Amino acid sequence: MSAPLADRIRPRTLSEMVGQEHLLGEGALLRRIAQGGSIPNMIFYGPSGVGKTTAARIIAASAGKKLERLNGTTASTGDIKAIIAGLSGFDALGGVILYLDEIQYLNKKQQQTLLEFIEDGSITLIASTTENPYFYVYNAILSRSTVFEFKPVSAPEIQRGLGRVAKVLREDAPGLEIEDGVIPHIAATCGGDVRKAVNALELAYLGACAGEGPRRITLADAQAVSQRSAMRYDREGDEHYDLLSALQKSIRGSDPDAGLHYLGRLLEAGDLLAPCRRLLVIAAEDIGLAYPMAMAIVKACVDAARELGLPEARIPLAQAVVLLATAPKSNSAYLGIDAAIADIRQGKAGPIPRCLQNRHCDGADAAVKGQFYQYPHDFPGHWLPQQYLPDLLAGAVYYQYGSNKTEQAARAYWEAIKGK
Numbered sequence: 387m388s389a390p391l392a393d394r395i396r397p398r399t400l401s402e403m404v405g406q407e408h409l410l411g412e413g414a415l416l417r418r419i420a421q422g423g424s425i426p427n428m429i430f431y432g433p434s435g436v437g438k439t440t441a442a443r444i445i446a447a448s449a450g451k452k453l454e455r456l457n458g459t460t461a462s463t464g465d466i467k468a469i470i471a472g473l474s475g476f477d478a479l480g481g482v483i484l485y486l487d488e489i490q491y492l493n494k495k496q497q498q499t500l501l502e503f504i505e506d507g508s509i510t511l512i513a514s515t516t517e518n519p520y521f522y523v524y525n526a527i528l529s530r531s532t533v534f535e536f537k538p539v540s541a542p543e544i545q546r547g548l549g550r551v552a553k554v555l556r557e558d559a560p561g562l563e564i565e566d567g568v569i570p571h572i573a574a575t576c577g578g579d580v581r582k583a584v585n586a587l588e589l590a591y592l593g594a595c596a597g598e599g600p601r602r603i604t605l606a607d608a609q610a611v612s613q614r615s616a617m618r619y620d621r622e623g624d625e626h627y628d629l630l631s632a633l634q635k636s637i638r639g640s641d642p643d644a645g646l647h648y649l650g651r652l653l654e655a656g657d658l659l660a661p662c663r664r665l666l667v668i669a670a671e672d673i674g675l676a677y678p679m680a681m682a683i684v685k686a687c688v689d690a691a692r693e694l695g696l697p698e699a700r701i702p703l704a705q706a707v708v709l710l711a712t713a714p715k716s717n718s719a720y721l722g723i724d725a726a727i728a729d730i731r732q733g734k735a736g737p738i739p740r741c742l743q744n745r746h747c748d749g750a751d752a753a754v755k756g757q758f759y760q761y762p763h764d765f766p767g768h769w770l771p772q773q774y775l776p777d778l779l780a781g782a783v784y785y786q787y788g789s790n791k792t793e794q795a796a797r798a799y800w801e802a803i804k805g806k
Contacts, residue, residue, distance in 0.1 A: 395551050409441075410437075427532070435580050437536060452481075458488035458492045461492065473508050481508055484512070488516070490516070537578075539580050544580055559591070567605045571605060572587055629648055641711060645708070653703070658696055669706075673715060675796075718788040726784045729782065741758045767803040
């Protein structure tokens, strides 16, 4: 019985890996470290299926030290203690390399258990994670490790890897035919995930070998096994926040096409609530007073989308994206509230002026009694000079009129009223 396909095609050297040229290409830092033989503590960070585990295993295997492996999804404190207990053994005299996959699943106490032995060099840690290590890895371990970021693999590089897979499949099934376009299609639709691409090609192969007749992997088969596979999404992961960030920045940059693209990716992943919330934020933060009605319109679009559900929800949300992207922009209110909060956090507040307080009698200690509030509607233009900020902040300016037509009209109006 032949070994599983995944084992037979797994790269044995860094040269056999696809992608990550910025880390593993000729002359790249990580490749030079691996070739040097002196392995530091390292954390490999990036999406799944891009070679983190494979690179870690190759580097660890070449180090000439005893190799231990743990997976954060299943490892217990007992497993960690068993490795530490083994450090006194003869095999571990030169130190142990611990390959820890999915380190983000270890709790803080488990990570702390390793720290002393990482610090004294008894254990060299090579960890991998799909989550941002600066959020999930204990700071003391981070400070003793170097983080290397792995990126989604390009389609041409994945094609190169699938070529090796196809060779193995043809050895297993002489006469196997693979239609033109199958490998490029899978490489283009796997979202930069090599593992997903290999699995898709293997599944198409299994379908081709089932039943009677010629063994042929068709483009239709490839399209069937790769449906929606280009989506790389986790509602709690980095990709979720990257997509929302890209949506907002595209709309802020007045690019409706990019805005629709990122909205589409969120909706295709089945996420309706997150873009609804973000569009409301954008209406207030980035369009603001340049087009105040944008908030009301977007709220109506969001309410309609949540009432309709997917797939129809895409229509009012697309309307909101295009409206916001093509609307004039102003962040004046957003900057104003942040400036006010910054002063508050620095302790600049003070008592509320007496004229604004919600009480109409003074205590015996008041030197001058009376509220002295003047009602603006009793004056021409519904305005009069009156201090509203606390004494400590009298004269502070937080809001600056934006350059758009709406705010400039308001500015002209108030300058005329106030006689500036």
